Amino acid sequence: MQGWHSYLDSATPIFLLEAHSDRILPELRDNFPRSASRRRQNWFMLERVTLNVTLQSHRSPTFMDCIINRRARFSASHRYYLPEWDEAENQRRFGLGSRFPGHGHNYELYVSLHKELNLYGMVENLSTVKQVIKREITSQLDYSYLNQVWPEFQQTLPTTENIARVIWQRLTPYLPLVKIQLFEHPELWAEYQGKDMEATLTIKTHFSAAHRLALPQLTLEQNSEIYGKCARVNGHGHNYHLEVSVAGEIDPRTGMIVDLGDLQKAIDELVVEPFDHAFLNKDIPYFAEVVPTAENIALHIAQLLEERIRQLGAELDKVKLIESPNNSAEIHCRGSVQAPRQLLEKTLTAV
Structure with missing residues (x-):
């Protein structure tokens, strides 16, 4: 493949000429020798197609638009505490996060720009x-101490989701933002896309489980033809990584879209505890008849969580299950997770 371990400006002509196409293309067209070699003719034909796209007055958004991401980091402390509540209520609502004088994080910020x-x-x-x-x-x-550094955090607590929202507000006059993603730590992050008070919050967790991929109505030979080694009768296992994303409105006082402790409890009770160190085909009734592929596991997790998260006042947005570094499945859950063929998006990377 051209570009592999090459100096793109010289090895790939598109990078040399694209930025100056308005000036260079007419000059090339008028002066390109008719007796050029086949290789140079092919090069010019490729460049001409690319540069003609650049010269169009109505450019294709799928070709010319791009999203870039810039990472930044900062360390800061904050405290979840509302003065209108007494100590007991703050402790009940925010747990350890309410302790004086606060606690800190190494935040990782991703700013996505689209233009x-x-x-x-x-x-x-x-x-x-x-x-x-x-x-x-x-x-x-x-x-900094976030509760005091900006006036926005004096009215609404500096939760991860609210920090992401305020960062958007402060950057949008200067940059063509499409998304702000803020990691409080590697297992908790928020995303904000400029939709008033709406944000998403993601919790990452893990469990270890065994499974066997086989349809009960088929023979071992038939299942092996479909599922390969994964059909072996004694099964095999994975260390699964699970990402659960919920969407909701940021509370104008607490800064939260959902009670984080309640969300973590729901994920632990409904998924992690029953699935961890289980043989899914035998220990989870749903998989007695349904083949526990990564896709079906992710779908079932979404079905288990959907109603509980709705009761917490949020909406299940996405479930991502990472079976291995080469294999993951995502369920996009807005609406209903009862129609898997419409909602399933599988991502497989070849070994």
Whole structure:
């Protein structure tokens, strides 16, 4: 493949000419020698197709639009505490997060920008993006006490989801934002996409389980033809990583879309405890007849969680199950998870 371990500007002509297509293409068209070799003719034909797209007045969004992501980090402390509640109520609502004087995190921020590529092959100059993020966000938040650093956090607590929302508000005058993703730690993060007070919150957890992929009505030979080694009668196991994303409205006072403790409890009770160190085909009744593929496991987890999360005041947004570094499945859950063929999106990467 062209581009593998190559210097793109010289090895791949598109990178050399695309940014200056308006000036270069007419000149090439007028001066390109008719007696050129076949290789140069093929090169020019490829460039001409690419550059003609660049020159169109109505550019294809699927070809010319791009999303870029910029990472930044800051360390800060915060406290979940509302003065209108007494100590007991704050403790009941926020648990250890209410303790004085607070606690801290090493936050990891991803800023996603979306715009049409400019003549220089960029959505935005990343040096400029870096400076804006530092000036408006990280230089102010790093080593700060979040409850007091910005006025937005004095009215609404600086939860992960609310910090993401406020970061969006402070960056959107300067950058073409499409998403803010903020990791409080590797197993908890929030996403905000500019929809008023709506945000998503994701919890990541794990469990270990065994399974066998086989349809009960088929022979061992038939199942082996379909599922390969995964059909062997004694099964095999995985260390599953599970991501559960919920969506909701950020409370204007607590800053939360859902009680984090209640959400974690629901995931533990309905999924982690029954699934961990289980032989799924035998220990989980649902899989007595349903083949426990990564897709079906993710779907069943979504079905188990949907109503409980609704009772917590949020909506199940997505379930992602990572079976191995090469194999994961996602269920997009807005609406209903009772129609798996409409809602299932599987991602498989070849070994």
